[in-house]
Amino acid sequence: MQAKIPVEHEKIDLIRQRTRSVPVTDGGEDGAAVVAAPVVGIQQDAKGKARASWIPAQSSLHFIAGGLGGMCGGIVTAPFDVVKTRLQSDMFKAAAPTRPTTNLFYHFVETGHILRDIFRNEGVPALFKGLGPTLVGVIPARSINFFTYGNGKQVIANTFNEGKENPMVHLSAAALAGIVTGSCTNPIWVVKTRMQLSAAQSQPFTSAWSCITHIARNEGIRGFYKGLSASYLGVSEGVIQWTLYERLKRLTKRAEGGPLEWAGMLGAAGGAKMVASLITYPHEVIRTRLRQPKVNGVLKYTGLMQTLRLVIAEEGARSLYGGLSAHLLRVIPNAAVMYGVYEAALRMGNN
Secondary structure, eight states: OOOOOOHHHHHHHHHHHHTSOOEEEEEOSSOEEEEEOOOEEEEEOTTSOEEEEEOHHHHHHHHHHHHHHHHHHHHHTHHHHHHHHHHHSSSSGGGSOOOOOOSHHHHHHHHHHHHHHHHHHHOHHHHTTTHHHHHHHHHHHHHHHHHHHHHHHHHHHHHHSTTOOOHHHHHHHHHHHHHHHHHHHHHHHHHHHHHHHGGGSSSOOSSHHHHHHHHHHHHOGGGGGTTHHHHHHTHHHHHHHHHHHHHHGGGGGGGTTSHHHHHHHHHHHHHHHHHHHHHHTHHHHHHHHHTOOOBTTBOOOOSHHHHHHHHHHHHOGGGGGTTHHHHHHHHHHHHHHHHHHHHHHHHHHHO
16 A cells, blocks of 8 residues: 655645745835745744745845836836826816816826827926836835735745635735835825926926925925825725735636746736726825925815815815826836836846
């Protein structure tokens, strides 16, 4: 009679199969990052059970690759980010004609018109307004997010679920990554938003440094944390996106290593980001309003609920989806670019 393989050996084999780099998406400031689980090893706990463990030296590769992917995605989709910010704000609406918005495709046409007008009236540099602060924010944000989520997922699974991943592990790791990233990078997003909206002011900012000094002088340190409450509200987007992607990515496993794997994961990344954005988008509008500068010395939006009530009262609930078309046009390809660069860098690093 053939001897039966010990249970612990079976567990070790399963863990080894799970330690391959499998990408997972993130929502950052806005999102669309793609993250892989950290490179892990095999260790035994006090009871002799096999568990996966993360290796800090290898995990740093996710930090570097994530920042590189975020940088490339931010550069490629910067013009759509400018349009999205202006559509979310109420500082440019006076110059825009009022037209019916019942046609879904009108919003995408409107995005094209705004891109054209910015190019004609303000030049090419205006399409990349705020790119400096964006990259300064995106690179550390994606690096922090990838590192926190990938390693946090492994630590949470080891601590609370015997080294096994499940939706609750993904939810917890995504929430942790969103909170940590939002707290660390909020000042950068405030500067970026102010620079993108400065064209509506009598004296637009000429550089990121002039914007920083203006905020510090007139609003103090608290001015750099405008919209932080809305950023925490936006953690739900990353949670939805990560959990959904974890499900969708399983469809690509059969084609592992081939072109279909890349196509499937790109589609899963974009699809997960689109669904998460549609569900949670109003927080983006609220966050942009909270980060707006004072108008005639008066701060119009002062808090999360106050902003929500005021926007609905003055502009209707539909305005909570202002800039959605530009947002989708940006975040979906952003996720694809970020994933491609990240995955390529990760595989090169592992090789």
